[in-house]
Amino acid sequence: MTTIDKVIAKHIPQDAPFPSEGYRVARWIEEFCYLTGSFAGRRFRLLPWQRELLVDAYRLEQDAFGRWRRKHRMVVVCIARKNGKSTLAAAIMLYHLIADRADSQRQVIAAANDRNQARMVFDAAKQMVTASPKLSAVCDVQRDVIRYKDSTYRVVSAEAGRQQGLNPSAVSLDEYAFSKNADLFDALTLGSAARNQPMTLVVSTAGPDPDGPFAQLCETGERVNSGELDDPTLFYRSWGPRLGDTVDHLDPDVWKACNPSFEILNEDDFRAAAQRSTEASFRIYRLSQFVRGASTWLPHGLWDSLAREDALSPGEAVVCGFDGSWKGDSTALVACRLSDLRVFVLGHWEAPPDDAHWRVPMGDVRHALHDALKTYRVMNLVADPYRWEETLDNLEADGFPVEAFPTNSLKRMIPATQSVYDAARDGRLTHDGNPALARHVGNAVLREDKNGARVTKEYAASRRKIDLAIAMILAVHGAVMWREDNGDFVGTAILATFEDDEGIHIMGGEPGMFDDY
Structure with missing residues (x-):
């Protein structure tokens, strides 16, 4: 009787639908x-x-010589965060280090795009x-390697530059969705060709790039599962919505369907995350749904619902946001009223679509900046200094x-983006209905990566401008921060201001309290 025959006889239930090494893997994990x-x-x-995943992924089939071998060499799992994927992957890799009978001198790799993730x-x-x-009695644990007899388990990342020359018997590749290319994946999978029955476990949450290498791998897996492609070595499983599926996040x-560990997770945490996170972030991390990087920043219809007919009066306290340019783009000046976080466009200069020689009228912009600073009580001018350092330095020198x-x-941009999103989602932020601002907000797309989420153009050379949206974010985030540092203005009228060596001071009171005087 071969080794695999013994495994089948000892670990596989009599009523099992098919032979699988997964029963042995499951028993080993729970034992050790x-x-x-x-x-x-x-x-x-x-x-x-x-358990079901292990049984299905480690299915055994007989080859032409009657030998039992693993059907799958590549196991791809697309699953939302907080479902215990890293813990399960670690246990599986320990099995391959210590108990895998397909190899004797094993080399197990924990890999990811960056070393911290790996x-x-x-x-x-x-x-x-x-x-x-x-396990501790038979393993030697060091900082970057675990040794068991002549076998090793170590860390490799794309940024380390040491992925070449490996001959892994088992690999766990974590959060592949955030890899920009397939270099590490190719090096690890191609390097295991000499192994008897190598196993590569790719476990990742979906990401912001539906055209990236992990998304392509998942698409291949879906085509294999549907029968469109024939690749018995690839096993694919996902609980998240497919790209293009319409689900209510x-x-x-939907949360339960997309999270197989939902029974031990906190539903209140999901509810809170759905409120404080952007829709794209929630779909990626909590539903494991691929979301196009060019997805709009705000949910459809939200910005329009926040429009209010209003005008900004001279002397009102505001924080201004400024995003300047030089040519071929647009320059924007936006104010956010401190009393109610209402946004007003004070100036906008945008290149005509077909004028390649257009330049920003810098004199007009400087005049608008001075006019705003003199007309309104500007508590802070939050400005991107690029190409406008001299103008901003002169304003600061003037006090x-x-x-x-x-x-x-x-x-700075990631928390600012989140702060403004929260204010819009909660209805605390409103605006004057300026159509150019609405267009720029609509043009802004959300980019998600390991650092977080922020708004940007859909691609660098896009002609769809977003400068008003950026200036609005600077103004609103600045206003939120100013209110947190100096007190909430909701329900308070600005009665008088004065400035001394300690800064600008505001005297306030209830609106209308002096109407009879």
């Missing part, structure tokens, strides 16, 4: 592995979906070994409050 994180110290008890699975495996008396039944805000700074 312990959970990490919030459930640290508890034995690993597989959830029904995890270490998430590897560190979970280290914690499992440390927590298990039986606020429906708890006006100027805050440089480079819009190419992800650390």
Whole structure:
């Protein structure tokens, strides 16, 4: 009897629909592995979906010589975050390090696009070994490698530049959706050609690029599952909506369908996340749905619903946002009233569509900036300094409050984008209905990556301008921050202001309190 025959006889139930090594993998994990994180110290008890995944992914078939071999060499799992995918991947890789009988001198790899992400699975495996008396007795755990006899389990990332020359028997590739190319994937999968029965486990949440390498791999998996393609070595499973599917991202039944671990997750957390996150972020991370990077920033109809007929009166307290340019683009000046976070366009200069020689009328822009600063009580002018450093420096030298805000700074734009989205979604932000601003907001698309979400053009050379939207974000975010630092203006009228060595001070009161005087 061969080794695999013994495995089948010992671990596979009599009523199993087909032979699978997954039964042995499941039993080994529950026998030797312990959970990490919030459930640290508890034995690993597989959830029904995890057990089913192992059985299906490790299906066995006989080859032409009657030998039992793994049907699948590539297992692709597309699953939303918080479902325990990294923990499961770590346990599977430990199985391949210690108990895989298809190879004797095994090389197991934890891989990802960057080293920090790759270490998430590897560190979970280290914690499992440390927590298990039986595993820690036979494994040597070091910072970047776990050794078992002549076999190793180590970390590799695309940025490390060490992915070539490997001969892995098993690989876990984490969060592949955020890889810009397939270089690491190709190096790892092509390097295992000499192995007897190599296994590559790609586990990732869907991402913002439906044309990227992981999305293409998932599309291939869907075509294999439907019978359109014949590739028995590829196994694919996803719980999220397919690209183009229309689902209500606020429906708890959708949450449950897209999250196989939903029974142990917190529904209130999903509800809160749906309110505080952008729709694109929620669909990607909580539903594992591929969302086009060019998806609109705000939900359809939201901006139009926030329009109000109003005018900004001289002397009102505002924060201004300024996004300047030089040629071929547009320059925008937007004010946000502090009392109610209502947005007004104060100036906009945009290149005509067919005028390649157009230049921003810099004199007109400077005049508009001075006019705004003199007409309104500008508590802060939040401005992108690119190409406008001298003008902004002169304004600051004249005593006006100027805050440089480079819009190419992800650390600043990401929280600003989220802050303005929250204000719009909650109805705290309104605007004057300016059609150019509405067009620019509609042109703005959301870009999602490992750093977070921010607005941008759909592509760098796009003629669809977004400068008014950027200036609006600077103004509203600046107003929100100013209110947090100086008190909420809701329901308060600006009665008088004065300035001393400590800054600008505002005296307020109830609206209409002096109407009789």
